[in-house]
Amino acid sequence: MQRNGFDPAPELAELRAAEGIERIRTAFGLEAWVVTRFADVREVLSDPARFSNARLQYAGRAPGLPPVSPEERARQLAGNLLAADPPDHTRLRRMLTPEFTVRRMRRLEPRIREIVDEHLDAMERHGPPADLVAEFALPVPSLVICELLGVPYADRAEFQARSNRQLDLTRPVEDRMRAGRESREYMARLVASAQADPGEDMLGMLVREHGDDLTTDELVGIASLLLLAGHETTANMLGLGTLALLRHPDQLAMVRDEPERVDSAVEELLRWLSIVHTGTAKMATVDTEIAGQPIAAGDLVMCALPTANRDPELRTHPDQLDVTRGGVGHVAFGHGIHHCLGAPLARMEMKTGFPALLRRFPGLAEVPGTAVFRSFSIIYGLTSLQVTW
Amino acid sequence: MKGGLVAGVHVHADRDVCIGAGLCVLTAGAVFDQDDDGIVIVLDEHPADAAAAREAVENCPSGALSLTEDGSP
Numbered sequence: 001m002q003r004n005g006f007d008p009a010p011e012l013a014e015l016r017a018a019e020g021i022e023r024i025r026t027a028f029g030l031e032a033w034v035v036t037r038f039a040d041v042r043e044v045l046s047d048p049a050r051f052s053n054a055r056l057q058y059a060g061r062a063p064g065l066p067p068v069s070p071e072e073r074a075r076q077l078a079g080n081l082l083a084a085d086p087p088d089h090t091r092l093r094r095m096l097t098p099e100f101t102v103r104r105m106r107r108l109e110p111r112i113r114e115i116v117d118e119h120l121d122a123m124e125r126h127g128p129p130a131d132l133v134a135e136f137a138l139p140v141p142s143l144v145i146c147e148l149l150g151v152p153y154a155d156r157a158e159f160q161a162r163s164n165r166q167l168d169l170t171r172p173v174e175d176r177m178r179a180g181r182e183s184r185e186y187m188a189r190l191v192a193s194a195q196a197d198p199g200e201d202m203l204g205m206l207v208r209e210h211g212d213d214l215t216t217d218e219l220v221g222i223a224s225l226l227l228l229a230g231h232e233t234t235a236n237m238l239g240l241g242t243l244a245l246l247r248h249p250d251q252l253a254m255v256r257d258e259p260e261r262v263d264s265a266v267e268e269l270l271r272w273l274s275i276v277h278t279g280t281a282k283m284a285t286v287d288t289e290i291a292g293q294p295i296a297a298g299d300l301v302m303c304a305l306p307t308a309n310r311d312p313e314l315r316t317h318p319d320q321l322d323v324t325r326g327g328v329g330h331v332a333f334g335h336g337i338h339h340c341l342g343a344p345l346a347r348m349e350m351k352t353g354f355p356a357l358l359r360r361f362p363g364l365a366e367v368p369g370t371a372v373f374r375s376f377s378i379i380y381g382l383t384s385l386q387v388t389w
Numbered sequence: 390m391k392g393g394l395v396a397g398v399h400v401h402a403d404r405d406v407c408i409g410a411g412l413c414v415l416t417a418g419a420v421f422d423q424d425d426d427g428i429v430i431v432l433d434e435h436p437a438d439a440a441a442a443r444e445a446v447e448n449c450p451s452g453a454l455s456l457t458e459d460g461s462p
Binding site for chain 1: 410
């Protein structure tokens with residue numbers, strides 16, 4: 001799924017305006033139906049009985065993927081909520097929902113604010129120019145998820161590099177799979193020490209409260225997914241969101257100077273940027289149809305979230321960024337049972353991070369020509385962005 | 390508040406379907422809350438702010454929330 005700066009690929013916007021839905025060849029060489037309209041995307045994401053996340057993982061092996069033994073495949077998928085359907089998914093998700101309630105996030109707010117401030121202090125001491133991604137956007141959510149989960153922050157360079165490799169579609173698939181295996185091996189060591197001596201963090205909680213219901217492979221899978229999803233996504237929203245605001249100075253001024261606008265601004269940035277190109281691909285479980293197009297059981301279906309979020313049926317002038325009109329009715333976090341588990345945490349990090357950054361450096365400016373977009377990653381965003389103030 | 394010519398709403402939540410996303414608490418905090426497990430609790434089945442309740446029901450990711458206009462079954 002290519003992007004055009006902040007915007008969805010123009011070809012996908014054309015598909016949205018056309019009748020029915022189309023088949024495309026995915027980055028993995030498989031053919032898939034691509035769903036681009038808001039209503040259709042919500043329909044697909046709301047119906048795990050018709051559109052399965054799990055079935056694809058076992059049946060839909062892309063051509064050219066190295067063979068993997070069934071035991072290894074099962075290990076790769078254990079605990080991965082994105083590769084599960086109900087009732088498995090329900091069982092795993094229910095163990096995690098208490099950790100991400102709105103109330104729990106409010107209790108975390110002071111610590112998140114402290115982490116944000118510490119990184120802004122460091123940036124200030126460093127002096128301009130600075131790489132906003134390396135100094136702020138990436139380390140803030142990385143430290144937050146490390147503390148929550150119980151991962152040593154000292155290991156960040158290695159796990160950040162591994163996540164990057166896992167998501168980078170320009171790398172050979174063998175390398176991406178190796179990165180996934182290394183991530184699990186790393187997490188297996190952390191899980192083993194949590195099993196020996198469970199701490200107060202989320203890993204400790206999972207071991208203490210669900211140690212009897214979860215296999216070690218599942219624990220490793222859950223924790224690996226939370227670590228990757230916990231830092232890659234918010235980091236890219238903070239980086240790309242800041243660039244979007246820098247390029248819309250009137251909008252930036254509102255986020256900086258009008259605290260009552262921040263909630264709405266975060267929702268609008270989520271909608272407008274939609275950094276997750278598509279959720280997990282799904283497999284039709286029965287012969288069905290989407291937007292009048294017959295779909296056969298076994299067909300793959302992908303939902304183009306950026307295009308759905310720019311659907312004129314969702315917002316008038318959808319391509320315009322307007323921080324005053326944001327609302328939660330978008331699909332940047334997905335929809336249905338796989339709706340982002342960490343969404344309340346991501347929102348809290350952004351609601352804290354954007355205004356704090358803009359108030360600390362009221363003269364924040366992009367060094368022209370330094371924004372590097374992650375064009376070929378599963379999660380969109382910036383690799384780096386030099387800023388001055 | 391209710392009755393007369395003001396159309397009210399009745400909200401329902403299916404706690405077995407809820408995935409604990411918490412969006413309803415963000416959009417209509419006077420109507421919905423989460424228990425310690427993150428699962429939805431209805432605080433006010435007949436909310437005065439019907440618009441906020443409607444928004445929460447429309448945006449509920451899991452489809453756990455529903456709403457009937459008062460007067461209908």
